[in-house]
Amino acid sequence: MENIQELTNTYIAKTYNRAPLQLIRGEGSLVYDTAGKRYIDLGTGIAVNQFGIADSAWVQAVTAQLSCLQHTSNIYYSAPGAMLAQMLCQRTGLERVFFSNSGAEANECAIKTARRRAFQTYGDESHSTIITLQSSFHGRTITTLSATGQDCFHTEFGPFTGGFVHSRPGDIADLYRLADSSGCCAVMLETIQGEGGINVLDREYVRAAWELCQKRDMLLIVDEVQTGNGRTGKLYSYMHYDITPDIVTTAKGLAGGLPMGATLFGSRCADVLTPGSHGSTFGGNPVAAAGAVSIIERIDDALLADVLRKEQLIRTALADASGIIGVSGRGLMLGIQCEKKAGEIMSRAAEEGVLVLTAKDKVRLLPALNIPDDLLLEAMEILKRVIAE
Numbered sequence: 001m002e003n004i005q006e007l008t009n010t011y012i013a014k015t016y017n018r019a020p021l022q023l024i025r026g027e028g029s030l031v032y033d034t035a036g037k038r039y040i041d042l043g044t045g046i047a048v049n050q051f052g053i054a055d056s057a058w059v060q061a062v063t064a065q066l067s068c069l070q071h072t073s074n075i076y077y078s079a080p081g082a083m084l085a086q087m088l089c090q091r092t093g094l095e096r097v098f099f100s101n102s103g104a105e106a107n108e109c110a111i112k113t114a115r116r117r118a119f120q121t122y123g124d125e126s127h128s129t130i131i132t133l134q135s136s137f138h139g140r141t142i143t144t145l146s147a148t149g150q151d152c153f154h155t156e157f158g159p160f161t162g163g164f165v166h167s168r169p170g171d172i173a174d175l176y177r178l179a180d181s182s183g184c185c186a187v188m189l190e191t192i193q194g195e196g197g198i199n200v201l202d203r204e205y206v207r208a209a210w211e212l213c214q215k216r217d218m219l220l221i222v223d224e225v226q227t228g229n230g231r232t233g234k235l236y237s238y239m240h241y242d243i244t245p246d247i248v249t250t251a252k253g254l255a256g257g258l259p260m261g262a263t264l265f266g267s268r269c270a271d272v273l274t275p276g277s278h279g280s281t282f283g284g285n286p287v288a289a290a291g292a293v294s295i296i297e298r299i300d301d302a303l304l305a306d307v308l309r310k311e312q313l314i315r316t317a318l319a320d321a322s323g324i325i326g327v328s329g330r331g332l333m334l335g336i337q338c339e340k341k342a343g344e345i346m347s348r349a350a351e352e353g354v355l356v357l358t359a360k361d362k363v364r365l366l367p368a369l370n371i372p373d374d375l376l377l378e379a380m381e382i383l384k385r386v387i388a389e
């Protein structure tokens with residue numbers, strides 16, 4: 001273990017602050033380190049292992065495809081991606097899907113689509129601006145960083161891609177002001193800002209953004225990279241708002257632990273991307289797609305109701321805790337504002353056998369959608385103790 005830490009710190013780029021923990025195997029919502037110590041996993045690799053670790057149906061779907069054909073390229077037809085795209089369209093009412101490998105790429109594709117549609121409408125770049133929100137997070141590429149409304153991610157990486165303006169979340173008048181002052185083609189938002197601190201956008205605001213986009217011939221792009229795939233108690237979190245976005249992007253939990261991104265297009269932009277205009281070597285990879293099919297097909301009404309029930313278990317367990325200022329979020333994407341520093345709680349919880357994340361100044365919980373109640377309650381007891389210390 002010491003050796004691996006040393007190798008990592010010597011040879012891997014220093015982009016991550018790592019906990020002094022080397023995880024080697026797991027089962028469901030339990031994960032073990034090199035010393036055999038057991039942890040209850042409330043982080044799922046940042047909302048990725050949607051049905052926990054080594055979930056048997058997922059392992060079976062992935063390994064069956066792996067031993068049959070691991071990759072084809074998009075020059076040929078392939079079943080898993082086609083079946084996944086059909087499922088996603090039928091479940092959302094959107095019309096087409098572009099597959100990639102990450103959230104940043106899914107958002108890049110959305111941005112390209114919105115701009116190309118505007119170019120085709122106006123014949124020039126006069127309507128290329130995209131409105132995103134302050135404290136948003138859309139990825140780490142130069143363009144998705146430009147979209148991201150947090151200065152802390154921007155330091156020393158300029159020049160940035162032009163054509164992004166950042167609006168205050170919740171401020172409908174500001175959205176209209178920006179839409180009418182510069183030529184805009186889209187609004188892009190997360191319904192719950194994840195990296196920004198588990199901030200839930202309210203219903204009136206999201207619906208107003210949707211209406212604005214319809215009135216001004218702009219596209220509403222909802223970034224569901226973190227909120228998607230059952231995480232908030234709906235298949236996609238926009239479904240809590242009774243709206244139909246023009247573009248939905250997702251990644252993280254989509255393929256249950258394999259790299260996959262997806263950009264879903266509604267009727268106003270389903271045919272904007274044409275042959276040769278966009279692509280990805282690994283996009284729609286059959287192994288990742290087979291994994292995703294096994295995840296999406298199990299996210300049914302019963303599972304989603306159970307996600308909301310588990311949210312209540314957590315909220316009830318934390319209701320009488322001391323040291324907690326408030327709990328934000330929805331479903332199994334929750335942020336706990338504590339009196340103590342979130343980073344301190346994360347380290348102490350790991351010592352006590354519970355893995356949590358942070359989001360800005362909150363402790364962030366993103367457990368597996370199927371975490372057993374007894375493990376969840378055991379983790380809450382430990383977390384409460386650590387928070388109250």
Ligand SMILES: *Cc1c(COP(=O)(O)O)cnc(C)c1O
Pocket residue numbers: 101102103104105107137138139140190194195223224225226227251252
């Ligand atoms: C994580 C995240 C991204 C970036 O996804 P990557 O797969 O790391 O590129 C984009 N948007 C949101 C909302 C995210 O949570």
